[in-house]
Amino acid sequence: MSELIVSSSPHSKDHRNVSAIMGYVLIALSPAAVGSVLYFKLQALLLILISILSCVLFEFLYNMICKRKQTIYDCSAIVTGVLLAFNLPSTAPLWLPPIGALFAIVVVKMLFGGLGRNVFNPAIAGRILLFISFPQFMTGCWVAPFDSVSAATPLAYLKNSSGELVTITSKFTVGDCLLGNVGGCLGETSAALLLLGGIFLLYKKVITWHIPVSFIGTVAIVTLLLPRYNDISAIQYMLYHIFSGGLFLGAFFMATDYATSPITPVGRIIYGIGCGLITVFIRYFGGYPEGVSFAILLMNCFANYLDKKTIPVQFGGERRVIWKTKSKD
Amino acid sequence: MKKILGCFKTYLFYVKILVVVTIASAFIPVLNPLIAYGEEDHHMLFSIFADLGGIEKYFESVLSSFSLMGNVLYVMMLLFYVGMVCYFCGIILLLGKGQGGKRSIFTGSLIFLMVYLVLFIVYFSINRELYQNANELISSAADVWFHIPPGIYYHFILALAVAVLSVLGSGIDFKAVWYGMRLNWIHRFKGGVHPTPHKNTRSKPIETLPPQKEMIYPLLQHIGAICEPCVKVGDYVRVGQKIADTSAAVAAPVHSTVSGTVTKICDWDHPTGNRIPAIIVENDFEDKRAECFQESCPDYQSKSPEELIYMIREAGIVGMGGAAFPTHIKLASGLGRVDTIVINAAECEPYLSSDHRVILESADEILGGLEIVRYIMGAAHMFIGIENNKPDAISLLHKKLAKSHIKVVILKTKYPQGGEKQLIRAVTGRVVPSGKLPADVGCLVLNVDTVIAIYRAIVTGSPLMRRIVTVAGHGVERTGNVHVRIGTPFSAVLEYFGYKPSTKKLIMGGPMMGSAQYSLDAPVIKGTSGLICMTKEQLTMDRDVNCIRCGSCVSACPMNLVPSYIAQYVKNEQFDQVEKLHAGDCIECGCCSFTCPAKIPLIQYMRIGKQKVNEMKHQTAGGNKA
Numbered sequence: 001m002s003e004l005i006v007s008s009s010p011h012s013k014d015h016r017n018v019s020a021i022m023g024y025v026l027i028a029l030s031p032a033a034v035g036s037v038l039y040f041k042l043q044a045l046l047l048i049l050i051s052i053l054s055c056v057l058f059e060f061l062y063n064m065i066c067k068r069k070q071t072i073y074d075c076s077a078i079v080t081g082v083l084l085a086f087n088l089p090s091t092a093p094l095w096l097p098p099i100g101a102l103f104a105i106v107v108v109k110m111l112f113g114g115l116g117r118n119v120f121n122p123a124i125a126g127r128i129l130l131f132i133s134f135p136q137f138m139t140g141c142w143v144a145p146f147d148s149v150s151a152a153t154p155l156a157y158l159k160n161s162s163g164e165l166v167t168i169t170s171k172f173t174v175g176d177c178l179l180g181n182v183g184g185c186l187g188e189t190s191a192a193l194l195l196l197g198g199i200f201l202l203y204k205k206v207i208t209w210h211i212p213v214s215f216i217g218t219v220a221i222v223t224l225l226l227p228r229y230n231d232i233s234a235i236q237y238m239l240y241h242i243f244s245g246g247l248f249l250g251a252f253f254m255a256t257d258y259a260t261s262p263i264t265p266v267g268r269i270i271y272g273i274g275c276g277l278i279t280v281f282i283r284y285f286g287g288y289p290e291g292v293s294f295a296i297l298l299m300n301c302f303a304n305y306l307d308k309k310t311i312p313v314q315f316g317g318e319r320r321v322i323w324k325t326k327s328k329d
Numbered sequence: 330m331k332k333i334l335g336c337f338k339t340y341l342f343y344v345k346i347l348v349v350v351t352i353a354s355a356f357i358p359v360l361n362p363l364i365a366y367g368e369e370d371h372h373m374l375f376s377i378f379a380d381l382g383g384i385e386k387y388f389e390s391v392l393s394s395f396s397l398m399g400n401v402l403y404v405m406m407l408l409f410y411v412g413m414v415c416y417f418c419g420i421i422l423l424l425g426k427g428q429g430g431k432r433s434i435f436t437g438s439l440i441f442l443m444v445y446l447v448l449f450i451v452y453f454s455i456n457r458e459l460y461q462n463a464n465e466l467i468s469s470a471a472d473v474w475f476h477i478p479p480g481i482y483y484h485f486i487l488a489l490a491v492a493v494l495s496v497l498g499s500g501i502d503f504k505a506v507w508y509g510m511r512l513n514w515i516h517r518f519k520g521g522v523h524p525t526p527h528k529n530t531r532s533k534p535i536e537t538l539p540p541q542k543e544m545i546y547p548l549l550q551h552i553g554a555i556c557e558p559c560v561k562v563g564d565y566v567r568v569g570q571k572i573a574d575t576s577a578a579v580a581a582p583v584h585s586t587v588s589g590t591v592t593k594i595c596d597w598d599h600p601t602g603n604r605i606p607a608i609i610v611e612n613d614f615e616d617k618r619a620e621c622f623q624e625s626c627p628d629y630q631s632k633s634p635e636e637l638i639y640m641i642r643e644a645g646i647v648g649m650g651g652a653a654f655p656t657h658i659k660l661a662s663g664l665g666r667v668d669t670i671v672i673n674a675a676e677c678e679p680y681l682s683s684d685h686r687v688i689l690e691s692a693d694e695i696l697g698g699l700e701i702v703r704y705i706m707g708a709a710h711m712f713i714g715i716e717n718n719k720p721d722a723i724s725l726l727h728k729k730l731a732k733s734h735i736k737v738v739i740l741k742t743k744y745p746q747g748g749e750k751q752l753i754r755a756v757t758g759r760v761v762p763s764g765k766l767p768a769d770v771g772c773l774v775l776n777v778d779t780v781i782a783i784y785r786a787i788v789t790g791s792p793l794m795r796r797i798v799t800v801a802g803h804g805v806e807r808t809g810n811v812h813v814r815i816g817t818p819f820s821a822v823l824e825y826f827g828y829k830p831s832t833k834k835l836i837m838g839g840p841m842m843g844s845a846q847y848s849l850d851a852p853v854i855k856g857t858s859g860l861i862c863m864t865k866e867q868l869t870m871d872r873d874v875n876c877i878r879c880g881s882c883v884s885a886c887p888m889n890l891v892p893s894y895i896a897q898y899v900k901n902e903q904f905d906q907v908e909k910l911h912a913g914d915c916i917e918c919g920c921c922s923f924t925c926p927a928k929i930p931l932i933q934y935m936r937i938g939k940q941k942v943n944e945m946k947h948q949t950a951g952g953n954k955a
């Protein structure tokens with residue numbers, strides 16, 4: 001008779017492990033990836049591939065040089081690579097992603113102790129590094145999909161054209177933003193494809209609704225109540241804000257990054273609201289037309305603190321007693 | 330290879346959405362990029378209403394007379410409309426869930442959608458001109474409410490009528506609708522996980538295993554103190570004779586389940602993993618009944634509750650759900666305090682189906698037992714909580730209890746639905762405060778099988794001697810439920826089902842809370858609800874990695890704890906923090922370990938934390954006294 005294994009319960013576990021979860025995230029990102037390749041052709045494909053390869057390579061090298069356990073199998077580097085590429089404009093030179101990847105993987109992720117220990121979202125940190133160091137490649141040379149003429153992003157229109165006669169509606173419709181027929185980064189052009197991936201993640205319970213709903217909801221409410229552009233109705237103004245820029249990408253894929261967001265439900269809602277407020281603040285008053293990445297990076301600092309402050313009341317704990325024994329008299 | 334295939338399978342999600350969108354775009358142009366992609370189509374999002382009879386024009390005129398108020402009204406109208414549709418679809422969805430069938434969900438909603446679409450198209454083509462001049466009606470935002478074009482009303486009425494018709498037409502039980510709704514909005518607890526059920530043994534009738542030559546009766550078959558043997562080596566014992574008892578308060582006596590001679594009293598392998606004294610009886614296969622069987626008393630109402638509880642104690646009855654807490658203590662401590670009795674028929678553990686079979690095969694005994702318990706406790710309300718994955722048992726109970734005061738409450742299939750506190754929350758809505766017992770909120774929870782044991786003890790006078798065991802897993806040739814006399818060694822039960830040596834792990838109880846066994850010599854005891862033989866393929870043995878802070882343990886924990894932080898503090902030995910996070914409330918259900926993608930054995934950290942916290946509490950309590 002063979003030896004019987006004795007171990008602690010539970011004896012069956014969910015088959016879902018870290019690499020499976022990262023696999024789901026990749027599947028969720030794939031519609032937007034396909035979309036960007038359709039819109040921006042070969043350049044997009046190359047950027048995405050180079051970004052993925054360099055992320056995986058840097059993680060591999062880091063683990064090898066530091067003689068640590070190899071961690072590339074958990075696929076998180078691939079996710080970081082895709083997200084980093086999604087944050088680049090289609091005109092970015094091909095040597096740009098490796099620089100971002102080096103910073104994102106080595107400095108932001110691995111030096112902090114690897115997946116789960118990092119304080120900041122690697123992809124966003126990488127993007128911001130590039131944004132600050134190479135503004136000439138990262139902004140100002142957007143290309144409209146399909147016809148490759150240069151075009152500004154919808155948010156840049158919303159920010160700048162208040163004095164001009166050209167209204168945004170003559171450039172893009174809300175539908176354009178939804179489908180991705182606008183200038184912008186690789187991954188953030190098509191809100192519909194990102195939404196599809198986001199719904200997939202929600203459906204597979206990889207992420208919870210708290211962060212995306214509170215993030216997008218905050219942006220929607222603030223822009224609806226305080227529109228800064230009078231030629232179009234408040235609803236349209238709101239829709240432009242929601243569907244353009246990296247809001248969907250940020251809300252579904254980057255703000256929900258496990259390691260850098262709170263784990264308690266209430267903490268997640270506060271985190272989402274914070275992200276939303278900072279985003280709108282930067283879009284309204286900041287120097288850049290886009291604020292999602294800065295907002296997420298700022299809120300990353302608070303993730304742990306929010307957790308500590310929003311520990312849920314345990315089942316049957318005080319403040320939750322909703323029923324009292326009727327005294328028998 | 331399998332993994333790659335699995336990867337493609339998940340893409341089916343998109344394919345499904347694509348199919349739905351393609352079909353729907355035939356009716357709703359906005360979903361079809363080819364049609365809707367127009368030059369002037371700025372309200373593309375809203376043109377969804379173009380199909381709904383000129384409402385789009387109506388909304389456009391609202392927009393053109395733009396004001397904040399108009400926008401708010403507009404959004405409210407939108408929500409109202411969407412809400413109505415969701416409401417009807419929601420009812421249809423609930424119908425299916427309440428009845429435990431998946432097919433009725435699809436048929437219900439298909440009927441609804443099809444009929445609605447057909448009627449709508451017919452209606453629209455007849456009354457086309459009704460919508461033509463909708464925008465002439467509206468000149469200001471206030472008009473929104475007063476001049477709603479007829480189309481909207483017709484939609485509501487149509488939707489309502491179709492919903493009612495399809496509900497009536499599908500012959501659905503309205504009780505089930507009601508239960509379905511309560512199931513989703515009232516009857517639930519937070520958290521929990523959904524392990525694969527593997528309940529294929531539930532359709533197999535209970536078989537009977539003949540008694541063995543050598544029977545083993547461990548002196549500890551319950552939670553509490555070890556019993557003292559009251560027979561000697563060489564004594565002749567009969568079926569149902571008490572062979573061990575103790576004067577300790579929390580304990581239940583042990584009975585012989587065969588007739589024969591006591592050959593040994595020695596330490597023996599015990600399912601809890603220790604070696605514990607046991608009485609070994611050699612069976613003479615004559616099944617001579619003990620004359621000291623307690624007297625039966627079908628007219629139990631002539632006795633006082635205390636006497637009945639004493640009879641239950643003498644019959645050695647313990648909770649049959651797995652924990653094996655002596656039932657008489659539970660009953661006695663609840664006397665005079667309990668107004669609600671909840672019968673646990675949830676059976677939320679994967680694989681196990683013994684309670685399910687017992688309900689199907691001995692429903693009458695359950696009802697008899699319920700009356701006895703009700704008499705003892707003098708309780709006003711009785712509920713049977715049952716998961717909705719047992720439709721046959723539910724309909725049987727409904728039938729039997731048609732005119733009775735006992736209510737069957739259908740619960741969502743979710744682990745740990747059968748946990749005491751969770752069950753009380755789901756069935757009665759009461760919350761057992763942290764650190765308190767169910768009796769403190771007037772509740773008593775009993776397993777169905779315990780109720781049967783009580784019935785037999787009181788009405789036929791027979792002590793607890795049998796156990797229904799579910800045998801399942803890939804390590805046995807066939808699976809099923811079997812009626813086993815307590816004391817039969819595991820090896821005999823497993824031989825009967827064709828034990829394969831490829832078994833890597835033998836679990837007594839369910840895979841979520843059961844304990845892994847090291848020896849096949851251990852016997853079936855009162856709490857053995859199942860024997861699961863797992864082979865290598867069934868075991869997940871990933872090494873654990875860093876916590877990735879995914880939060881699934883937080884959302885899975887039914888006690889609303891934060892396992893990842895508690896585990897972290899336990900690792901760092903910061904036990905004051907562990908206490909602050911209420912680790913003492915953990916019910917050791919294992920949901921957190923089950924769901925953790927980093928495969929961290931969270932429950933082990935929880936156990937350590939819990940133990941330390943309890944020790945600390947004892948210390949401070951002792952310190953106060955001194």
Ligand code: SF4
Nearest residue numbers: 886915916918919921
């Ligand atoms: S074992 Fe404890 S901490 Fe883990 S899910 Fe169950 S109650 Fe929560």
Ligand code: SF4
Nearest residue numbers: 876877879880882925
């Ligand atoms: S489930 Fe595991 S990985 Fe996720 S937060 Fe909890 S402990 Fe960390």
